[in-house]
Amino acid sequence: MKKITIDPITRLEGHGKITIFLNDDGSVANVYFQVPELRGFEKFCEGRPAEDMPQITQRICGVCPEAHHMAATKALDDLFHVEPTSTARKLRELLYSAFYVTDHTTHFYILASPDFVMGPDAPPAERNILGVIAKVGLELGGAVINTRKQNHWIIQTVGGRPINPCFGLPGGVSRAITEEERKQIEEIAKQSVEFGKLSLKLFDDVVLKNKAYLDMILSETFTQRSYNMGLVDEKNRVNFYDGKVRVVGPDGKEFCKYAPREYLDHIAEHVEPWTYLKFPYLKKIGWKGFIDGKDSGVYRATPLSRLNAADGMATPLAQAEYEKMYSTLGGKPVNYTLATHWARLIELLYAAERLLELSRDPEITSPNIRNIPTAKPDEGVGIVEAPRGTLTHHYITDERGVIKKCNLIVGTTNNYAPLFMSIKKAAEDFIKPGVKITEGLLNRIEMAWRPYDPCASCATHALPGQLPLEVTIYDAQGNELKRLSRGIS
Amino acid sequence: MAKLKIALYWAASCGGCEIATLAIHEKILKLAEVADIVFWPVGMDFKYADVEKMPDKSVDVCLFNGAIRNEENEHMAHLLRAKSKLMIAYGSCAYEGCIPGLANFYNRQTIFDRVYVETPSTDNPKRIYPKTKVKVPEGELEIPEFYDTVKTLRQTVNVDYVVPGCPPEEKTTWLALEALISGKLPPKGTVISHSVKAVCDECPRKKEEKKIKKFYRPYEKIPEPEKCLLEQGFLCYGIATRGGCGALCPQANMPCTGCYGPVEGVIDQGAHFLSALASIIDSNDPEEIQKIIDDIPDPAGTFYRYSLPDSLLRRAIIK
Numbered sequence: 001m002k003k004i005t006i007d008p009i010t011r012l013e014g015h016g017k018i019t020i021f022l023n024d025d026g027s028v029a030n031v032y033f034q035v036p037e038l039r040g041f042e043k044f045c046e047g048r049p050a051e052d053m054p055q056i057t058q059r060i061c062g063v064c065p066e067a068h069h070m071a072a073t074k075a076l077d078d079l080f081h082v083e084p085t086s087t088a089r090k091l092r093e094l095l096y097s098a099f100y101v102t103d104h105t106t107h108f109y110i111l112a113s114p115d116f117v118m119g120p121d122a123p124p125a126e127r128n129i130l131g132v133i134a135k136v137g138l139e140l141g142g143a144v145i146n147t148r149k150q151n152h153w154i155i156q157t158v159g160g161r162p163i164n165p166c167f168g169l170p171g172g173v174s175r176a177i178t179e180e181e182r183k184q185i186e187e188i189a190k191q192s193v194e195f196g197k198l199s200l201k202l203f204d205d206v207v208l209k210n211k212a213y214l215d216m217i218l219s220e221t222f223t224q225r226s227y228n229m230g231l232v233d234e235k236n237r238v239n240f241y242d243g244k245v246r247v248v249g250p251d252g253k254e255f256c257k258y259a260p261r262e263y264l265d266h267i268a269e270h271v272e273p274w275t276y277l278k279f280p281y282l283k284k285i286g287w288k289g290f291i292d293g294k295d296s297g298v299y300r301a302t303p304l305s306r307l308n309a310a311d312g313m314a315t316p317l318a319q320a321e322y323e324k325m326y327s328t329l330g331g332k333p334v335n336y337t338l339a340t341h342w343a344r345l346i347e348l349l350y351a352a353e354r355l356l357e358l359s360r361d362p363e364i365t366s367p368n369i370r371n372i373p374t375a376k377p378d379e380g381v382g383i384v385e386a387p388r389g390t391l392t393h394h395y396i397t398d399e400r401g402v403i404k405k406c407n408l409i410v411g412t413t414n415n416y417a418p419l420f421m422s423i424k425k426a427a428e429d430f431i432k433p434g435v436k437i438t439e440g441l442l443n444r445i446e447m448a449w450r451p452y453d454p455c456a457s458c459a460t461h462a463l464p465g466q467l468p469l470e471v472t473i474y475d476a477q478g479n480e481l482k483r484l485s486r487g488i489s
Numbered sequence: 490m491a492k493l494k495i496a497l498y499w500a501a502s503c504g505g506c507e508i509a510t511l512a513i514h515e516k517i518l519k520l521a522e523v524a525d526i527v528f529w530p531v532g533m534d535f536k537y538a539d540v541e542k543m544p545d546k547s548v549d550v551c552l553f554n555g556a557i558r559n560e561e562n563e564h565m566a567h568l569l570r571a572k573s574k575l576m577i578a579y580g581s582c583a584y585e586g587c588i589p590g591l592a593n594f595y596n597r598q599t600i601f602d603r604v605y606v607e608t609p610s611t612d613n614p615k616r617i618y619p620k621t622k623v624k625v626p627e628g629e630l631e632i633p634e635f636y637d638t639v640k641t642l643r644q645t646v647n648v649d650y651v652v653p654g655c656p657p658e659e660k661t662t663w664l665a666l667e668a669l670i671s672g673k674l675p676p677k678g679t680v681i682s683h684s685v686k687a688v689c690d691e692c693p694r695k696k697e698e699k700k701i702k703k704f705y706r707p708y709e710k711i712p713e714p715e716k717c718l719l720e721q722g723f724l725c726y727g728i729a730t731r732g733g734c735g736a737l738c739p740q741a742n743m744p745c746t747g748c749y750g751p752v753e754g755v756i757d758q759g760a761h762f763l764s765a766l767a768s769i770i771d772s773n774d775p776e777e778i779q780k781i782i783d784d785i786p787d788p789a790g791t792f793y794r795y796s797l798p799d800s801l802l803r804r805a806i807i808k
Contacts, residue, residue, distance in 0.1 A: 003627075003628055017632075019630060021627035021628055029627050030625070030626070030627045032625070032630055034630060034632055036559075036561065036632040036633050037501065037558070037559065037633075038600075038604065038619075038635055039501060039558065039589045039592065040592050040595070040600035040603070040604060042600075042603050042604050042608055043592070043595050043599060043600040043603040043604065044591040044592045044594055044595055044600070045591075046595075046603075047594060047787055047790055048591070048787055048790050049706065049786045049787050049790075049791070051706055051707055051708045052746075052791075052794075055746060056588055056591075056794075059503050059505070059587070059588035059589070059655065060503060061503050061504060061505075062502070062503035062504035062505020062506065062507065062508050062509075062656065063503075063504045063505075063508060065503075065505065076708075080708065159741070160737055160738060160740070160741025160743060161737050161738065161741070162512065162658075162659075163505050163508055163509060163512070163656055164505065164655065164656070166737075166738045166741055166743040166746075167741055167743070169707060169708050170708050171708065174707075174741050174742040174743045175741045175742050263610075264609050264610060267610055268610055268611070268612045269608070269610050269611045269612065270612060270613075271605050271611065271613045271617045271618075271619075272617070272619075273617050273618065273619055273620050273623045274619070274620070274623040274625065274630040274632065275619060275632065276619050276632065276635070278604075278605070278611065280610070283612075287612070370711055372708070372709065372710065372711070373708060394609075400786050401706070401786065402786050402787060407608045407609055407610060409610060
């Protein structure tokens with residue numbers, strides 16, 4: 001038996017490690033995807049004041065602290081039995097929309113686009129954001145940097161800090177915005193909408209008009225028929241900040257729809273001894289292992305699954321793009337993993353449109369930003385849609401509002417099993433007896449999981465646009481036969 | 490002049506310090522003119538094996554973020570120390586242990602019990618826990634050992650400088666990088682920040698007399714817009730926290746939580762805050778003082794929010 005280890009790939013909660021075992025004939029025997037880190041927030045949040053949870057839990061992830069801050073703040077509303085004021089609710093969603101614009105922009109341009117713009121077999125030295133800018137134009141590069149910077153300014157202005165905001169409180173937010181600030185936000189939102197349109201046009205020109213890419217999107221290797229999860233509003237449209245969690249099957253039919261408080265009726269987590277991360281699944285179906293289909297409890301919580309789980313988008317331009325995607329790819333649901341990139345851009349446009357709507361809301365500059373809770377705290381659940389999946393925070397406190405129990409089901413964790421299965425399927429299809437293992441081949445395996453954007457694979461890890469990847473092949477006695485590495489001289 | 494060789498690494502951290510490193514925006518181009526990044530697993534294609542091959546002290550400076558939570562973190566700290574002329578604890582986790590350091594109120598077993606067995610969504614009747622080595626049908630799989638206690642970088646290897654903050658603000662990061670680029674380095678052991686004084690020093694809120702009769706939690710009342718938060722009874726940590734951040738949280742009407750660590754010369758930030766608070770409680774009656782202090786729901790977790798592993802306490806004793 002041969003063993004291939006890809007270590008470290010990227011971080012989820014920590015770093016990641018892929019091990020591929022080969023049979024003697026060179027075919028894939030099995031694949032393991034391990035997460036070698038744990039920090040234990042579910043335990044050490046015990047004893048902390050509940051109101052500090054938005055700021056404590058956002059240290060789970062420095063890439064999407066806004067998502068944890070928001071889920072925690074919503075859990076506090078529930079815990080303290082207080083509704084946020086209408087303006088506070090809108091300010092939260094406004095910040096969250098700006099966050100989505102930055103996050104999706106980062107992922108698509110820095111991580112995903114090099115594969116399509118430069119091609120999966122382009123040399124790694126070119127297959128990165130700098131290569132993309134060189135090919136598509138400096139103007140676009142400037143727009144990417146500007147969109148990120150401007151929306152970070154919104155996050156700092158509304159949330160108090162550029163990384164790790166501090167504004168969330170049960171019943172509201174800590175700071176109102178001025179008319180001056182509102183105007184600037186509106187201006188940034190307008191530019192972001194244009195940027196969203198530009199991004200979809202780029203996707204259309206570069207990917208959809210290229211038959212080879214379209215064929216790759218539609219190929220069986222990159223197809224997975226799992227359940228789809230996403231937060232929806234009262235009209236079953238995609239919403240990132242609030243609503244109910246809807247799950248539709250691989251056949252497109254609604255399987256369940258639940259309010260945050262009901263999450264334990266629907267979600268359970270499986271433990272394996274070789275990894276620190278758990279595997280969530282649909283409780284009513286059960287854990288059946290790493291398999292897809294209707295009879296397996298595995299679900300996905302990604303941009304694509306959110307669009308699959310919804311009936312549409314709540315803003316006009318995004319809705320038109322939503323319809324175009326489904327008509328192009330043969331109707332709902334779309335089970336092609338690579339279409340996740342397309343879905344992410346539709347979400348980017350939606351977030352920008354929503355940001356614009358909220359920036360023009362007459363209530364948005366109201367000073368009425370807080371309701372003071374009066375009821376005794378006891379238990380609360382908060383759910384938001386993090387860019388990398390449905391995020392659930394659940395707290396139980398004593399009557400002083402001190403955390404007694406805390407449970408967290410975090411964005412990327414939802415996708416652990418499907419991510420694993422996508423890697424395995426790609427490895428099995430690409431690594432075959434007699435096929436030389438090349439750099440481009442490894443990149444195709446990587447392309448199977450990049451759509452999930454496993455946490456922190458965003459802004460940071462990918463200046464050159466690629467992950468560190470090294471494959472070492474051992475023979476049955478553990479002797480090194482071959483070493484293949486990318487970008488390592 | 491030869492370019493500076495810089496290594497960046499993350500141990501037990503959240504990625505926020507990586508984002509903070511990038512937050513110097515266009516200045517990153519200036520950095521690229523004078524420095525080469527020789528190791529950055531998040532940003533570039535280098536492997537652990539490449540670091541092992543480097544001669545000792547061949548890296549000019551290592552910016553190390555994250556706490557020491559498991560054996561891999563510890564191994565990399567020792568390795569990078571050996572290869573680097575200067576070792577910098579970048580951010581609160583490497584400096585003091587930070588939020589992941591709150592795990593020192595518990596230990597490995599209590600954390601594992603909670604995460605893998607007790608949490609209401611977990612279905613694990615056989616009580617399976619992750620193990621460092623596991624036999625699977627195809628072979629053996631390994632993951633690093635999770636330690637009982639979170640350590641700081643300074644408790645693990647010799648550290649030359651510290652950059653504080655969770656994460657460090659853009660201007661703090663640039664202050665450190667400028668010192669490195671220019672070669673005008675401060676004395677060894679310096680905590681690099683724009684201030685050696687407290688956050689209060691740079692907070693625009695009006696300070697008058699600090700006399701506290703009652704502590705309020707942030708959700709209990711709306712603060713007056715311009716008055717010092719501590720004087721209003723909010724447990725604002727600015728008085729015992731190093732400045733340099735620009736007092737961002739108090740300006741967003743929220744108390745400082747202490748992420749820039751202790752002010753110059755103070756070893757234990759929590760003890761310093763406690764003694765500062767004791768001096769401003771407006772009572773001489775021991776019973777009344779006790780009652781006022783009882784309004785603080787989680788003193789240890791609040792005073793040592795970012796610094797438990799680095800404090801004189803270091804951890805709780807688990808029986």
